[in-house]
Amino acid sequence: RKEVEQDPGPFNVPEGATVAFNCTYSNSASQSFFWYRQDCRKEPKLLMSVYSSGNEDGRFTAQLNRASQYISLLIRDSKLSDSATYLCVVTLTDSWGKLQFGAGTQVVVTP
């Protein structure tokens, strides 16, 4: 079983719509959580950290559910520029700096 699992998608989303997807992690000792964004043939870039109480950054909302061991990302009012692969990232309490990456969820926003 993979440490971090994501639905690969693609999630096809009309422009202006809302899309949400989850990521599950297997290790209950996981400490920190992030969403990275990766455009086609580009490097991953940090989108946002995920805090226990949930957090928003503009049109993006991230949630953490420790009991069920998943994090979610919701994108409101989708833009064409939101088309990308979204990587779920988890760190472990006893493994500083070592990020566990999911394989990513592809989002395609269509006009």
Place this chain on the structure above:
Amino acid sequence: DAGITQSPRHKVTETGTPVTLRCHQTENHRYMYWYRQDPGHGLRLIHYSYGVKDTDKGEVSDGYSVSRSKTEDFLLTLESATSSQTSVYFCAISEDNQETQYFGPGTRLLVL
């Protein structure tokens, strides 16, 4: 954007040949990492460095070695390339908090 460059950006090589990839940073960050990314897999850590001459193995280190003689440079060497090492290689750096990592543009390596 963080000042990270990787060279070469693309390389085609033959099985059995040595290959060295270079990561160069201008941010003076202490921590540097090498990952590989393959379809269906998340990025997987090959090796990392927590200072000059201080390195350690990641989860997929077999067949790879690294060196860091200067803060700004982190080299990844494939001693004898194999077709299974065909991949996209990303270098990353991080500040002291060790968690937010910034990635270089990647190197696409094809081993024939």
